Amino acid sequence: MPDFLSFQLTDAFLGNYRNTVPEWGFPMGAGNTLGEHSWITRYARNKPDGTRERFHEGLARVINGVYSIQKDYALQSRLPWDEATAHRSAEEAYERAFQFKWLPPGRSLWMMGSEMVNGRHDGSPLYNCSFVSTENLADDPTGPFTQLMNESMLGIGVGFDTRGAGKVTLHDPSGVYPHAIADSREGWCDAVGCLLRAYFTGSRLPNFDYSRIRAAGTPIKTFGGVAAGPAPLMKGIKQITALLRNRAGDAVTSRDIVDIQNICGKIVVSGNVRRSAEIALGDAGDEEFLNLKDWKVNPERMGADGWGWLSNNSVLASGGQDYGYLSERIKANGEPGLYWLDVAQRYGRLADSEDNKEYRTKGLNPCGEIPLESYEKCNLVETFPTRATDFQDYMRTLKFAFLFSKSVTLLPVMWPEANEVMARNRRIGVSMSGVAQFAEAQGWHELKRWQDAGYKEVRRWDRVYSEWLGVRESIRVTTVKPSGTVSLLAGVTPGVHWPRERGYYVRTVRGLKGSPFVKVMQDAGYPVEPAIGDPDLTVVITMPVEGPDIRPEREVSVWEKASLAASAQHFWADNSVSCTITFRADEADQIPAVLRAFDGKFKSISFLPDGDDIYDQAPYQRVDKDAWDALRAGVKPLDWDRLYSSDSLPEAEGENFCSSDFCELPVK
Numbered sequence: 089m090p091d092f093l094s095f096q097l098t099d100a101f102l103g104n105y106r107n108t109v110p111e112w113g114f115p116m117g118a119g120n121t122l123g124e125h126s127w128i129t130r131y132a133r134n135k136p137d138g139t140r141e142r143f144h145e146g147l148a149r150v151i152n153g154v155y156s157i158q159k160d161y162a163l164q165s166r167l168p169w170d171e172a173t174a175h176r177s178a179e180e181a182y183e184r185a186f187q188f189k190w191l192p193p194g195r196s197l198w199m200m201g202s203e204m205v206n207g208r209h210d211g212s213p214l215y216n217c218s219f220v221s222t223e224n225l226a227d228d229p230t231g232p233f234t235q236l237m238n239e240s241m242l243g244i245g246v247g248f249d250t251r252g253a254g255k256v257t258l259h260d261p262s263g264v265y266p267h268a269i270a271d272s273r274e275g276w277c278d279a280v281g282c283l284l285r286a287y288f289t290g291s292r293l294p295n296f297d298y299s300r301i302r303a304a305g306t307p308i309k310t311f312g313g314v315a316a317g318p319a320p321l322m323k324g325i326k327q328i329t330a331l332l333r334n335r336a337g338d339a340v341t342s343r344d345i346v347d348i349q350n351i352c353g354k355i356v357v358s359g360n361v362r363r364s365a366e367i368a369l370g371d372a373g374d375e376e377f378l379n380l381k382d383w384k385v386n387p388e389r390m391g392a393d394g395w396g397w398l399s400n401n402s403v404l405a406s407g408g409q410d411y412g413y414l415s416e417r418i419k420a421n422g423e424p425g426l427y428w429l430d431v432a433q434r435y436g437r438l439a440d441s442e443d444n445k446e447y448r449t450k451g452l453n454p455c456g457e458i459p460l461e462s463y464e465k466c467n468l469v470e471t472f473p474t475r476a477t478d479f480q481d482y483m484r485t486l487k488f489a490f491l492f493s494k495s496v497t498l499l500p501v502m503w504p505e506a507n508e509v510m511a512r513n514r515r516i517g518v519s520m521s522g523v524a525q526f527a528e529a530q531g532w533h534e535l536k537r538w539q540d541a542g543y544k545e546v547r548r549w550d551r552v553y554s555e556w557l558g559v560r561e562s563i564r565v566t567t568v569k570p571s572g573t574v575s576l577l578a579g580v581t582p583g584v585h586w587p588r589e590r591g592y593y594v595r596t597v598r599g600l601k602g603s604p605f606v607k608v609m610q611d612a613g614y615p616v617e618p619a620i621g622d623p624d625l626t627v628v629i630t631m632p633v634e635g636p637d638i639r640p641e642r643e644v645s646v647w648e649k650a651s652l653a654a655s656a657q658h659f660w661a662d663n664s665v666s667c668t669i670t671f672r673a674d675e676a677d678q679i680p681a682v683l684r685a686f687d688g689k690f691k692s693i694s695f696l697p698d699g700d701d702i703y704d705q706a707p708y709q710r711v712d713k714d715a716w717d718a719l720r721a722g723v724k725p726l727d728w729d730r731l732y733s734s735d736s737l738p739e740a741e742g743e744n745f746c747s748s749d750f751c752e753l754p755v756k
Contacts, residue, residue, distance in 0.1 A: 113579020153201025
């Protein structure tokens with residue numbers, strides 16, 4: 089056992105699983121599954137001998153890591169700790185996770201139990217998403233930008249607002265000084281901060297020396313992948329400079345804020361294997377903000393040289409407002425999304441009375457499932473009710489999902505401003521995936537019963553464990569995240585969404601160009617092509633996937649989709665529900681009516697036209713059965729054993745943000 093782990097499951101217990109194959113989700117031909125592909129490419133870490141973790145080994149790392157956090161905290165705080173009780177609990181947690189009744193979020197599957205988390209007692213790599221406000225830009229003109237970039241380089245999705253517009257006046261720099269950029273995450277962020285400071289405060293302009301930055305192709309040991317060299321940073325700095333120079337006396341606008349944050353995100357996309365996810369929150373009456381993704385108005389923001397696709401742009405909506413003018417824009421490409429900050433500040437579950445616990449909340453994470461204060465982070469975990477044997481089995485599973493997420497709050501992160509908020513709120517998000525799948529199988533009435541009772545069960549465990557640990561009860565405890573990759577392991581539909589297709593569809597995933605994982609996919613006959621927006625470093629792999637036999641989303645009306653999301657917000661989620669409602673062309677005119685009818689019943693919502701022509705290389709694509717059969721007939725069994733036993737693989741890519749496939753896609 090590594091010396092940084094104080095708890096370890098016994099060899100006798102783990103021996104029961106060494107020769108057991110998990111029930112991986114989503115077949116894709118020749119015995120291959122999308123679930124195992126997600127595990128080995130995203131979450132399995134390299135073992136000390138250099139070979140790759142099998143699932144039973146990686147899950148042991150995760151459970152050992154989270155129970156080590158509990159044990160370390162208890163002993164350091166001189167709280168009671170019973171090793172035998174802990175082992176019984178950990179074994180049940182492991183067994184239920186192995187059966188895909190619950191799973192940690194992808195970030196924790198990847199990093200929990202590692203030296204970076206448990207060895208350094210740093211919870212930063214475990215957090216999926218964040219929010220940073222520009223409201224105090226006059227007092228801290230560069231902080232929101234460098235914070236977003238810093239967190240994005242760790243794979244954290246970041247939301248931001250445009251409240252800082254008009255609060256800073258641009259200057260001409262007062263001179264020039266030499267600045268050698270350090271070859272580190274901090275070095276890149278500091279370079280952008282120094283550049284912004286020159287134009288925001290009139291200080292000297294840095295003359296950058298990029299020679300210390302490692303060459304393209306150099307392995308990145310801590311987080312996996314390879315370096316891209318200095319080129320992405322050089323290009324981003326050039327683009328930010330072009331935005332700000334020769335504008336002395338101008339106030340920083342909402343467009344300036346979004347452009348700078350998007351360019352910082354693009355530097356990260358190009359500079360590392362983790363992809364940036366951003367959400368920009370603007371005023372619903374800000375025409376400049378609303379036009380940011382109108383490529384006819386702003387053509388320079390689109391395409392491979394542009395940056396406008398880096399954020400999902402949403403507006404701060406108000407109950408009772410006119411939604412007609414926003415709906416006209418939504419019809420075109422699904423934006424803007426809507427966030428009702430007042431509802432988030434006043435309510436937890438909408439089934440409960442107004443509590444005003446969130447009066448400090450400013451925004452939300454990129455996929456919309458967690459309201460957040462500035463600098464606060466998301467802490468998520470997933471449960472899968474369709475994998476439960478019955479109601480009581482699901483109630484029991486909630487204990488271990490809750491305990492995992494609560495334990496993560498015991499570790500500080502690297503940013504003091506974040507710790508100040510997170511230690512106070514102890515916010516967690518126990519999520520429920522496969523919601524539509526459950527509703528189709530057991531009915532909405534039974535779903536509501538499980539959700540209502542499940543919420544109360546999570547709250548009960550929060551009281552029990554908060555008392556034992558001597559910490560505050562969590563401000564919020566439940567959510568519905570968009571899921572995506574983790575739900576692929578379990579073979580359930582993501583979040584509250586219906587499947588793209590009944591039975592069969594095409595799925596695309598992104599991989600690092602030239603990686604051994606991509607090579608194995610190519611050798612097995614899966615089509616691979618350069619990724620739009622990042623063709624030099626990223627490729628897109630196309631796979632024929634077999635999904636659950638329930639109604640596909642195109643057969644479900646916008647009204648039913650909205651109703652399921654609203655029901656989850658009412659009975660289950662005291663945070664928020666991440667929901668992107670797809671709509672057919674003949675439903676586009678109903679969007680204003682949907683928004684009026686459900687006014688006050690959502691905290692956040694977004695829409696997306698139902699069609700493969702809206703997004704290039706969309707993650708889910710509809711194909712006819714003949715094309716799907718032809719694609720599937722051309723694939724062979726994947727040679728995963730070659731990768732599991734290899735001692736020369738880079739670390740896995742990990743998971744981005746929370747994660748939603750739509751967070752990283754360029755609109756046409």
